[in-house]
Amino acid sequence: MAIERTLSILKPDALEKGAIGKIIARFEAAGLKPVAIRLQHLSQAEAEGFYAVHKERGFFKDLVKFMTSGPVVIQVLEGENAVLKNRDLMGATDPKKATPGTIRADFATSIDANTVHGSDSLENAKNEISYFFRQTELTHYEWKK
Numbered sequence: 001m002a003i004e005r006t007l008s009i010l011k012p013d014a015l016e017k018g019a020i021g022k023i024i025a026r027f028e029a030a031g032l033k034p035v036a037i038r039l040q041h042l043s044q045a046e047a048e049g050f051y052a053v054h055k056e057r058g059f060f061k062d063l064v065k066f067m068t069s070g071p072v073v074i075q076v077l078e079g080e081n082a083v084l085k086n087r088d089l090m091g092a093t094d095p096k097k098a099t100p101g102t103i104r105a106d107f108a109t110s111i112d113a114n115t116v117h118g119s120d121s122l123e124n125a126k127n128e129i130s131y132f133f134r135q136t137e138l139t140h141y142e143w144k145k
Ligand code: IDP
Pocket: 054, 059, 063, 092, 093, 111, 112, 113, 114, 116, 117, 118, 120
């Protein structure tokens, strides 16, 4: 398996609940290391740009409104199979359908306030990482073979 990088966002509800530490602990326990972390309150333009692929969807306005309702933690996670591993840890988009023990099952209250974002492919991960971070902001780890 390859070492990958993926973009993770802890959404405003995660910060509202005071759950940053508990959620990051799950990534660490699963072998995903942060190579960049920033706390940021997204502007409307930043949120719209990030979710541009969804702009024709009915939920787009609500999504942008929610994502700008408070600060978020944006991080780049690195590790073996990071993209899929992060998606597995997150659980399904709708927390009612998320597997027990996943982040969304345990913390999320609705499909809007669903606690975390994670890139859904390696290609999207690359684009999403470069949307928020410059190359020089990304740390390097020595991974043991
Ligand atoms: P994902 O976050 O699991 O990748 P996407 O389909 O990429 O899910 O949708 C992005 C975000 O838009 C979701 O996390 C969720 O907050 C919101 N969203 C997706 N589908 C719906 C919906 O049907 N109603 C309301 N919000 C939705």
